[in-house]
C-alpha cells in the first residue's frame with residue numbers, strides 16, 4: 001500500500017510537470033490557433049515563421065498579446081483574426097505561445 005501511494009504521488013508530480021512544460025506549439029494546437037496558423041505556410045493567418053521574422057529584435061510582446069486577445073485585421077492584410085478570450089487561452093499560455101512565435 002505504501003509503495004502504491006508513493007507511485008501515485010510520483011505520477012501526479014510527473015503529470016503536473018508535464019502540464020507546465022507545454023510548448024508554445026502544443027498550446028497553440030490545443031487552443032485552436034492552428035486552425036488558422038501553420039509554422040511554415042500562410043493559412044488564414046500568416047505563417048508563424050513570418051511573424052517571428054517580421055518582429056525579430058523588436059520589443060512587441062505586449063502589443064502582440066493585446067492583438068491576439070482582441071483579434072482584428074490590418075497588419076498582414078484585410079482578413080481579421082478572431083478574438084481569443086481568456087476562456088480559450090489563459091494569460092500564461094498566451095504569453096508562452098507568443099514568445100514561441102517570436103522565437104521562430
Ligand code: HEC
Pocket residue numbers: 028031032033034035036037044045046051064067068072073074075076077078079080081082084089097098101
Ligand atoms: C480565425 C483564424 C485565426 C485564429 C483562430 C488565430 N489567428 Fe492569429 N491571425 C489570424 C489572422 C488573419 C492574422 C493577421 C491579422 C492582421 O493582418 O492584422 C493573425 C495574426 C496573428 C499574429 C500577428 C499579429 C500582428 O499584429 O502582427 C499573431 C502573433 C497571432 N496571430 C497569434 C495567434 C494565436 C496565439 C492564436 C491562438 C490563441 C491565433 N493567432 C488564432 C487568424 C487567426
